[in-house]
Amino acid sequence: MFAFLKDLDTDIRDALLAQLRNLWTHTSTAIEGNTLTLGETAFVLEEGLTISGKPLKDHEEVVGHAKAIDFIYDLIGRKSDLAEKDLFDLHKSVQPERVVDVYKPVGAWKIEPNSTVIVSGNDQIIFEYAPPKDVPELMQDWLALFQNTCKEKALNREDTLMAYARLHVSFVSIHPFWDGNGRMARLIANVPVIRAGFPPIIIPKERRQEYIESLSEYHLSVGTVTARSELLPNTDKLGRFIRFCAESWSESIKLVDNARKKQLERKTIERN
Ligand SMILES: Nc1ncnc2c1ncn2[C@@H]1O[C@H](COP(=O)(O)OP(=O)(O)OP(=O)(O)O)[C@@H](O)[C@H]1O
Ligand SMILES: [Mg+2]
Incomplete structure (x- = not known):
């Protein structure tokens, strides 16, 4: 446990666990554009019913994300190393596409280059993620980083935050999938967090802009990651993202504190 x-x-x-699942699923899918509210997300997940007039895709995405959380919990108890196939299975959960498009593989690495526009002052920069041909090699390095992080015993709060930030940032720097990279990073980087005994770090949807800006700042400072560069070349530039993650953590910690308070109240009533 x-x-x-x-x-x-x-x-x-x-x-x-239900509160964490609802919040994690809602915020992470809302950041990506899902239109279901927290209440609607909880309703879909708990009752298995649909919300009238809302896109089918939005329902499938939240159900897929909740399934992906269960997969993350299973990974924490597992003895064997995380493999490429596990990431592919997780990707199939978060990307519930039904139309097959060979240029947009689900459960496989990207085959076309991907990029994003980063606005820095008055400049708009096209920032390219890792080239598709380098992804298999880079993801082997990423899996090794993940394995080493998870092997470390008894991480304190600060080490855990660093582990989360490093795994998150390196995953999105590679951007190994054509889509779903943000949701994947927000899931998988939490494995060492939960393993260390803490509740997951859940990025608030209201802070999407700060989230993107702090990641972009890091991307611009290190440039495109390739098979010939280091996966995490300059961790000194992670400061803003780490501070942002530390603040975001308070959401799930609050839910745990409330549950503990409820438990204490129950014990006090039982004793009297
Ligand atoms: N400048 C940026 N603009 C957009 N995304 C960025 C940027 N810098 C880093 N990212 C990362 O890329 C993710 C978006 O990638 P992608 O669309 O593949 O993921 P998604 O899960 O479909 O969407 P989202 O992350 O928005 O939920 C962001 O969530 C963030 O983690
Ligand atoms: Mg997307």
Whole structure:
């Protein structure tokens, strides 16, 4: 059992896990453009019913993301190393496309280059992610980084934050999939966080702009990652992103604190 769930009665533990699933799924899919509200997301996940007039894709995305969270929880207890196939399975969950497009593979690395526009002052820069031909090699390096991070014993809060930031930033710098990279990064970088006993870091949807800006600042400072460059060339430039993640963490910590308070109240009533 994860340390942040310790000593909670089964009903309170299940309620906390549902709250985390709803918040994580809602914020991460909303950042990407999903139109379901937190309430609608919870309703779809808990009741298995649809929201009238909302796109089918939005429903499929939240169901897929909730499934992906279960996969993340399974990974935490697993002994074997994370493999390419695990990332492909996770990608299939977050990208529930039904129309097959060979240029937009689901459950496989990208085959076409991808880029984003970064606005820096008055300049607009086309920033390219890693070239598709370098992705298999770079992702082997990323998997090695993930493995080494997860092998470290008893991470304190600061180390955990650093581990999350490094895995998140390196994943999105490669941008190994044609789409879904943000949601994938926000899921997989939480494995060492939960393994260290903490609740997941959940990026608030209201802070999307700061999230993108802090990542962009890092991208611009290190340039495009290729098979010939280092995966994390300049971690000194991670400062703003780390501070942003530390602030974002308070959302899930608040939910855990509330569950603990509820548990304490119950114990006090039982004793009297
Ligand atoms: N300048 C940027 N503009 C947009 N995304 C960026 C930028 N810099 C880094 N990113 C990362 O790329 C992600 C978007 O990539 P992609 O569209 O593949 O992911 P997604 O999961 O479909 O969308 P989203 O991350 O928006 O949910 C962002 O969430 C962020 O993690
Ligand atoms: Mg996208």
